[in-house]
Amino acid sequence: MKANGGLPTLAASTVRTAHRDVTDRLREAIVSGLLPAGTHLVQADLAAQLQVSVTPIREALRDLESQGLVDVDPFRGATVHKVSLAELEEVYALRRLLVPMAIRERVQTITDEELDEAGILVRRMTLTSPDAEWVENNRRLHRLLDGTSNQPHLRAILRRLADVSALYVGLSVHNDPARRRRARDDHRAMVKAYRARDADAVIAITLNHINDTATVAAHALQEDAD
Template sequence: MAETSYAGWQYAGAGRQTAHEFVRENLRAAILRGELPGGARLIQTDLAAQLQVSTTPVREALRDLAAEGLITLDRHRGGVVRGLNWEDMQEILAIRRALEPLAVELAIRTVTDEDLDRAEKLCDRMEQESEPGPWVELNQRFHAIFHDATNRRLAPMLKGLQDATGSYVAQAQHWKPAAQKKANTQHRALLRAARKRDAEAALKIQLEHIGLPIETAAEKRGRVSRPAPNKPA
């Protein structure tokens, strides 16, 4: 595995973020943008030296990212960015398809007009963004608005599943740039359904939307996208 450079990262020690939050958010963003690909090694001592922090906030940040499923921990040195394979994507898609009916029902009922206005501004920015990495970050923020409108137990589950596929979404757009345009169209359709409080239409759009990355990968691999079968207990 290649060692990773953190050139250009430096914690100034000011503002609202703690060192722990700064390290975690920068690493998460780099993973979701695809700048830290699967297999990239995250060295505690290297990160601490580059950011001019102790190893404690770095260790805490890596634990958070491991809990989110973005990395696996190396007991001795730090962590390794997880690479998603076909089976991972199938399993995540199957879970999301099971959760989305409840998520959409709750979100459509409680999301506010102000929330939808914020989501629309993110749509505007996504339509102006051509780079997959920054687009993925905006996409995460867009969907977080709807996740947060569900409930306190479901929202973090949805966020974790969304984050776990962020790097794959970015990769899918490298494979097929037209996928980004299609996703933008789906976002607009989801917004229209939400403003009308049409849960049935919103669910149909969302189920198509969450399947887009794996469908793009299926085209590249020449495979058919199907939900993962339930395993016997």
């Protein structure tokens, strides 16, 4: 549901907290473009639209700031993060360097149950699912596959990079109709290579996948700049 044609209203939940619900809805609105880059995020207005108190809004904005999706200035307040070609190049250069390190450890520690969960996420990422839903499942999938249990600092860095990357993944699937199909094939191949415990294959597939996203997103940014 949406309030006054704007953000989705907060659904009743006996499991998830209002804080988690608000964070998910704001992330969805940012990634989908419902809240465009540079939008000033007024806590009272968001609370009214999502039909919650200001407290979960404040907590959600803090979380989204840590994920790189919201920028907070002591004078201007919170705004939706603006993507840029320079940031894209930096984020994806770091991912190219660090993801192979994580994969070499992860291929040894990932469980069959986790790979089953990864398979479920891959199947949820259909060619017709909403962009924001697809991007969120993609974020969860890569957190699961690229996460490293024995290297907590590396895991934290990669999660931060993956969170920021959600904006560029959104650009790629929105601007290239064939991107989802290629990503689907990559994801299936990744899970298969993980099941085979073939680190070299996982790294090769993942790097190709990362490069595809970066190329499509960069093209979209360059077109917007022209």
